[in-house]
Amino acid sequence: MRLRIPCSTYRLQLHHEFDFVAVENLLDYLDALGITDVYLSPILAALKGSRHGYDVIDPETINPELGGEAKLQALADSLKKRNMGLLLDIVPNHMCVAGGQNAMWLDVLENGQSSPYASVFDIDWNPPKPDLMSKVLLPILGDQYGLVLERQELQLKFIKGAFDLAYYDLLLPLAPKSWIPIIDLGIDILRGDGENALPSVSLLESIQTALKYLPTREETNEERLRERKREKEVIKARLGALVEECKPVKEALTEALKKINGIKGQPRSFDFLDNILNDQAYRLAYWRVATDEINYRRFFDINELAAVRIEDPKVFNLVHNKIFEYIKSGCITGLRLDHVDGLYDPTEYLRNLQAAVANELSIEDKQSVKIERDNNAIEPNLYVVAEKILAKGEEIPRDWPIHGTTGYDFLNSVGNVFIDSNGAKNIRDIYYQFTGQWQQFEDIEYHCKQLILKYALASQVAMLGRQLDRISEQDRHSRDFTLESLQEALEEILAHFPVYRTYERPDGVITESDRRWIGQAITAAVNANPAASESVFRFIHNLLIGAHPAGLSEGDLSIRKDFVLRLQQITGPVMAKAIEDTAFYRFFPLASQCEVGGNPDLLGISIEEFHNTNITRLNSYPHSLLTTTTHDTKRSEDVRARIQMLSEVAQEWSQAIEQFMVINAKHKSIINGLKAPDANEEYLLYQTLVGIWPLHEMDNIEYADTVNRIQTYMQKALREAKVHTSWVSPNINWEDAVSNFINRTLDRIENGVFSKAFMDFILPVARAGMYASLAQVILKITCPGVPDFYQGNELWNLCLVDPDNRRAVNFDEHHKKLNALDLYYLKNDRKIIQKLIDTIEDGTIKMYIMARGLHLRRNNHELFMHGSYIPLNSSGIFSEKIIAFARTASNKKIITLVARHFLSLFRGKLPNKSFLVNSDIWKETYLELPDVSYQGMYRNIITDDQIIMTNDNKINIYNIFKLLPMAILEKVQ
Secondary structure, three states, X not given: OOOOOOOOEEXXXXXXXXXXXXXHHHHHHHHHHOOOEEEEOOOEEEOOOOOOOOXXXXXXXXXXXXXXXXXXXXXXXXXXXXOOEEEEEEOOOEEEOOOOOOHHHHHHHHHHHHOOOOOOEOEOXXXXXXXXXXXXXXXXXXXXXXXXXXXXXXXXEEEOOEEEEEEOOEEEEOOHHHHHHHHHHHHHHHHOOOHHHHHHHHHHHHHHHHHHOOOOOOOOOHHHHHHHHHHHHHHHHHHHHHHHHOHHHHHHHHHHHHHHOOEOOEHHHHHHHHHHHHOOOEEXXXXXXXXXXXXXXXXXXXXXXXXXXXXXXXXXXXXXXHHHHHHHOOOOXXXXXXXXXXXXXXXXXXXXXXXXXXXXXOHHHOOOOOEEEOOEEEOOOOEEEEOOOOOOOOOOOOOOXXXXXXXXXXXXXXXXXXXXXXXXXXXXXXXXXXXXXXXXXXXXXXXXXXXXXXXXXXXXXXXXXXXXXXXXXXXXXXXXXXXXXXXXXXXXXXHOOOOOOOOOOOOOOOOHHHHHHHHHHHHHHHHHOOOOOHHHHHHHHHHHOOOOOOOOOHHHHHHHHHHHHHHHHHHHHHHHHHHHOOHHHOOOOOHHHOOOOOOOOOOOOOHHHHHHHHHHHHHHOOOOEEOOOOOOOOEOHHHHHHHHHHHHOHHHHHHHHHHHHHHHHHHOEEEOOEEEOOHHHHHHHHHHHHHHOOOOOOOHHHHHHHHHHHHHHHHHHHHHHOOOOOOOOOOHHHHHHHHHHHHHHOOOOOOHHHHHHHHHHXXXXXXXXXXXXXXXXXXXXXXXOEEEEEOOOOOOOOOEOOOHHXXXXXXXXXXXXXXXXXXXXXXXXXXXXXXXXXXXXXXHHHHHHHHHHHHHHHHOHHHHHHOEEEEOOEEEOOHHHEEEEEEEEOOEEEEEEEEOOOHHHHOOOOOOOOOOOOHHHHOOEEEEOOOHHHOEEEEEOOOOOEEEEOOOOEEEHHHOOOOOOEEEEEEOO
């Protein structure tokens, strides 16, 4: 295989109802659309029925629910025939351990540290709580352990030669040595049957003896571990055969289990079972205990997703070998890496990944492609993008051998350039007045981080605190710091951390930017805690930047470096859970800004800033993905485009929501003395309605479905906000009150006054949002980077956060619309283009523009991969409304120009509901060209208009925007 840089990607969400065959059936459609590379969600064996594939249970197997290896190979063959590539999403950070389906996890539960998979998972086998020594805490119970036990919800069963613990449908293995008391009881029962049972007793005693001589689960000697693994399987086979062949043994063990499983209402009858469960390599616990005592690292705070130690070469190979097989065969041509910030050492991981790919390829297949960054040559052998969320002022580490990010940086910059900064300031004031929410976002962010540290991630923070305490004992200048003071200081630093993580290496190498981020966190923590001793913070600061005291042993230094690397693994989850999953549901002057990698305090950027982000990307990561909607976005691109329009009509928005509030006041309920929904929740609801409400007439079924989607979304938003309810402690009364409020508000018969007022406001806003969304498509296709499209977004897709954004796509309808567009391509008839504009609400125009742009890009792949990016100026009345730039390579030139702030073109007055941007308004606005090389004939690939650039290097934009206020101009002579 050769290094393949995608020209464009199309993301598909796989599951058992949309498998490899379904993808193969779409290839003709995607090819016709102009897509070059299919981008798939994870394909390794996942939890049965998984709708997303991130819950991997077996990294060595292609998911049979998707069609397995045969159907994957067939898909790969079909892709190759069309010269299309396959970008695959993989999960290097964690595996799913739910449902008793992960064989490796079950082996760890059965055998503890003696399991060959014990080093796969990131488990603390030596926690401070004595009861958890050499055990894994399993917080899976629905109630306190003692109550669950005495309700007979935990029962022992004999299945296929082994004893298991059943908790409803979940089966957990029992350690073989813990079977001894069960078999002892079975032997006693057999002996009670007299001499006739003696042969059976002898056979069972033989198995008992073999169990007693098994090496313990704390054994670490390799030879003894192999012996244990071999012998326990032999014992299972013998016991299974004996039970199958010997009825007295089967009956005796059945009676033994009945006695051990206890009698409801007789608490002491469960002591035997309790003792057996205490003898396992795991400890069952109430699920709420997880936040404080769980001793395996998780993906964020999800108990069912256990982190893996990918830094261990054996684990690295285990997780990747199957994927490498398909890379070597050319089936997989690129990777998307999920949650790279969760890894112990991301830089080393990425280097190992590229090195492993190179080793899998034969010499003649290797292609030397160097990417120069700060004079450091990096040679990626495979196209790789990483899910990396960048804070303001942050860059991807320069030594990462990847091609860029998954595109959230572009998503936020392109969204911000369509926000009217002046109007957005008024929006913030309106939000404060309507909601009474006067806190600044940075204060909300800080409090949300404290909440996450105290509850969701408390166990991991406590582990770090204990490790920090041990480190403080290494030196006489720090040994007097108490565990409590160190823990508090650590939490404050984490709560003030300005980026998702730093990337200090195990060898102590730290960049200047990481020093700066750490310094900012320490300074902010010190300033926020004037009563605390600054010396504690300085001690942690020196530890984090590698300024260690003299005289430490290699062992002491190793412990310090391990602390730093583990701390870096937790800052990302703290940031994500606190901001994306909490603060974004508490503060939303413009909800479109509450996006992954976004900032609701940043309301708009200048055109110059937008250009600068594109130039930076071209110079550093020119093949980074450009996305506007993903499987993880809080709102689709079309929803955000609508909400962004509010920044242009702040006064009208203020009047509208005041009117809505008055109309709907009677629909609120009183819950514990408070009105539900509160004003903040009501404000979010109205923004959500602006974002997703369909403009066409809906029948009763579609109307009910839309209301239900909004109710489902609002329940999730309420729980994520963690103000009146939460996932951990649902306040059903509050949630029901909000749901009823939505029902009554959206009752189009009983609440017709609101329906009319709302539709009068939304129609022009929504139509203007369509124009903005079309303009974003054009920018995404022509800016530096690789344009990425999420399934179904080639037509209008008004969806919210998952699961709403993972609903099935009607690809049959999409394909029919694309086939119909073939006629438009052939005729090049302006009347047809005008028809698409006139019927803008059906979304076909978005597909048309996308297809036209993608075909242009595919035919000019080299230009868009390596061509220059030159910002172009405009002048005249609406010059600040024009985003324009050129992509050039040799004599080839393509000019992009789009308008923005469509509603403000009407100078503060909401246009009528039909909303068309009259081309006459552009007559006094001009596009300025840099030099004479831009003169000549151009073709607008959207409208097929011919545009002549004259000798004065200046052209009236009216001549370009006659049909649409956006264009892609290709120089033809």
